[in-house]
Amino acid sequence: MSDIPVIDLSKAPGERAAWDRPAWRVYLWAICELIFITNPWQISSRLRIHVLRAFGAEIGPGVIFRPRTRVKLPWKLHIGDRSWIGEGVWFHNQDHVYVGHDVVLSQEAFLTTGSHAHRRDMALITRPIRIDDGVWVTSRCVVLGGSHIGRSALLRPMSLVDGCVIPAGEVWGGNPVKFVASRFPTSAVPR
Template identity: 45%
Template sequence: MGTRRRLGKFEGTGYDKGRNLLWQAAWQLASSLLVMPWFVPPRVRVAVLRSFGATIGTGVNLRAGVRVHWPWKLEIGDDSWIGERVWLLNLEPISIGSDVCVSQAAFLCTGSHDHRSPSFEFDNAPIHVEDGAWIAARATVLRGVTVGADAIVGATALVTRDVDAGAIVLAPRAQVSVAP
C-alpha cells in the first residue's frame, strides 16, 4: 500500500518562482490583457513576454491563447511557431530551439509531485526542445524531457522520457472492440 498523502502538509520546498509576488501579479494581468487575447498581434505578445524576462529570438510567431506560467523561465529561438492554446507550464525553465513548431493545444509541463512524499512535494525539472522539432496538436511533454533536434512528437502523444534527434513518437492506437 502506498503512502497516504497529507496535502495540508505541502510546503513547496525547493521551488523558486524566480520573481516576487508583485511581479508575478503584474505578469498575470499582462498575460490576460496582452498575450492571450485573439486581437493582440503576435509581435505585441512577443514584446510583452520579453519585457517580463523571456528570451525570444527573431521571427517567432506566438498565436492567441498561449499560456506561459513564468516568462522569465522561457527561452525560444529564432523562427519558431507557438500555436493557439499552447500551455507552457514552466515552473522550471523551458527552452525551445529555432525552427520549432509547437502546435495547437500542446502542453509542456515542467512540474510534478513526488508520489512518495507524504506532503506531495514538488518533483519539477526543465524541458528542452531542440532545433527543428515539431510537437503536434494536443501532445503532452512532461518534466525532465529533451526532445531532440528534428524529432516529431505526434498529435496527442504523451512524452515522459527523452526523444532522440530525428525520432518520431506517436500516440498509441486505440483498441477498438466490436461486439459479435
C-alpha cells in the same frame, strides 16, 4: 484500507519556491498574461512577444506567438529564432523550457516541468524541458519535465513524452510514446 496513508495537503510545501521573483511581479505577470497572452483575440504576435520579453522571456527574432497561449513563468522561457507557437499552447514552466530555432509547437500542446513528491509530502519537483532545433510537436501533445526532443524530431498528435529522450530526425507517437519512423529519407536529412 485504513492502513493506506493519505497526505495532508494543508501541510504540503507551496509552489512559490519555483517563482524566483517577488510575489508582486508574479501577480503583475498574471494580469499581463490574461490581457496580452491568453487573450483569444487576434492581437499582434509582436505585442505578445514584447510583453513576454518585458517579463524576462528570451525569444528570438521571427517568432510567431498565436493567441490563447499560456506561460506560467516567462523568465524561464527560452525560444529560438523563427519558431511558431500555436494557438492554445501552454508552457506550465516552473522550471526552464528551452525551445530551439525553427520549432513548431502546434495547437494545444502542453509542456509542464513540474510534478510532485507523491509518496512523501506533495512538494513541487521540477525538471527542465529541452526541444532542439527543427522539432515539430504536433497538436495536443504533452511533454513532461526531463524530456529532451532531438533535432528535427516529430511527435504525432496527442503523444505523451514522459521525461525521455526522443532521438534526432525520428517520428514518435502514442502513449506511451514509441518510435514510428524516420522523419526524413537519409539523403534528405537537413544539415
